[in-house]
Amino acid sequence: MLSIKNLHASIEGTPILRGINLEVKAGEVHAIMGPNGSGKSTLASVLAGREEYEVTEGEVLFQGKELLELSPEDRAREGVFLAFQYPIEIPGVSTTNFLRTALNQVREYRGLEPLDAVKFLSLMKEKMALVEIDQKLLSRSLNEGFSGGEKKRNEIFQMAMLEPVLSILDETDSGLDIDALRIVSNGVNKLKSENTATIVVTHYQRLLDYIVPDFVHVLYKGRIVKSGTKELALELEEKGYDWIKEEVDSTATV
């Protein structure tokens, strides 16, 4: 489904990603871990098409299409969803209104009729139950005055509504207490299917107790330096990142 080959990206001339290779197949969950500043969030942003990052080398195929050639909105319409680490506030625009605009543009791109108000509301009801979100929150201005947990839950609700093929969760666990973490993870798990894939970007192993990955990759200095299964995450939790850093740095200098 997703094939990243030798991806290099920089911001304001500073290289951040230095040759990422990653294959993600339908039905899989991949966790991207790594110390601060290793390029985890950059990878998520580059895949979603954020302008500040310049791709200097490499290619990304998503369902056979050159992802990097597409505008951010077309990537979303093709089925790429990014759950933001810091969701953005849009004053005066309710989540409902926002999602109705988004969903209908996605549908139009896919050659589907726009949903009328009744069908849209019944879809909302169905997805609200899935992520245990309160209707009141959805009629408030998007993310404005939301608590950390509410913002993250709202991201997952948007994901449920837009039914993406590839979901990228960028530090979705940050700022969540244990109950919110459980609810958000349950939502993500319910949305998983054989036809979709998930990339979980996280600093801690904690989230992976709830969203169990098939593969774990460690990012360091803009490269994937180690890949493994969920046991790798446990090992990292126990030993920290230093041993990996040392391993990489010593081979690099010798």
Place this chain on the structure above:
Amino acid sequence: MSKDNQILEDLNSKEYEHGWSVDFETDEAPIGLNEDIIRWISTKKEEPSWLLDWRLKAFKIWQGMSEPAWANVNYPKMDLQALRYYSAPKQSNKPKNINEVDPELIAIYERLGISLNEQKRLQGIAIDVVLDSVSVATTFKETLGKLGIIFCSFSEAVKEHPDLVQKYLGSVVPMTDNYYAALNAAVFSDGSFCYIPKGVRCPMELSTYFRINAANTGQFERTLIVADDSSYVSYLEGCTAPQRDENQLHAAVVEIYAGAHAEVKYSTVQNWYPGDKEGKGGIYNFVTKRGICAGDHSKISWTQVETGSAVTWKYPSCILKGDHSIGEFYSVAVTNNYQQADTGTKMIHIGKNTKSRIVSKGISAGKSQNSYRGQVQVMKRAHNARNFSQCDSLLMGNQCGAHTFPYIDIANPSAKVEHEATTSKIGEDQIFYCNQRGIATEDAVALIVNGYAKEVLNQLPMEFAVEAQKLLALTLEGSVG
């Protein structure tokens, strides 16, 4: 950055869709401004002598005044002697009702999307249309007449209801008020008049649609709304003008009188031609609008969506004379390219327990300058006066300006006055967030801007709110290619 530029370019490429004009036979005054011209207009309109005297007095006062220079706008002065002060479509017979109006004129309004055919119009809105210097049609007159509501052109009101006109004309905006109000008093040609009798709730929205067609002609209309005790009316105003290279002057006066327990809601969607993207041409919109809450428990509410004009100079205000009276001002002012707007309000608290609320949302794009200027004045005997003001500015790009000039003048220590102000930019992160959910950039801008202006748009009557939303989106987005 490149996306930001793209958005800005798209903004600038937006064309004004009402920029056409139509050739028809006109009745025109000679060019220039002097006593003879004023007499010419008054004779043309078959006015009584008291009105001519009133005009001449205003003209004398105006001659002693000079153009105000305090507003934060900069424009080449207009040669007022080079203007024509009266231009009217020639109609062989004076139409007695809408069915007798020249179809050619009706067609102009059809083209603007305004049907004057009562059967075709949405139920619930009566309209008076003013073309250049005269009112050409008023709809639903009979329906309203049954309730004792008078809704007609100003000229007709002078003939049919001289007592009412004489009593209220100039009572809220005196001819001495300012340069343009004095000029208007001297040369005004037409406008709308509305009277709601005691205890009557006007069952439909009343509206005036202003259109400037002729070149080198100023439009000086006058609107007078009188809401007698315990009455209610909601009034709408819309306007457009052809695209012309030279600047045109629109100097209107609106006066509102509200008796005890009366409520008047006045909404404007202003879409005069703003000039081209180099700042050439466009309307100078120098307007005086004021209402007086004369009776206790009365309420006047102004809502304006200002998207057009090259230069705007406009402060719809409320004099809160009656005890417990309420004044409100809700405004969205959008400027783009080289447009300049200096707009706001004055809330003058005279009565006890009077309240006012100001919500102003400025949006600046291109190389435009957008200023909010507002005054809250609490007089000595205005015990327990309350004011809440909120002035927000939204900037798009880095070549425009937003300015706020709040004046607060308190003479009674029991007053409570609050002022909140914010300035923000449409962030690339907001647009990216929308993009990431599948929303195209132009729609993202529309969504963000409409969200920002929501508190004001919510005040508009339904039909107008939809139009205003589209207009905001059009003014700011253009067509993304």
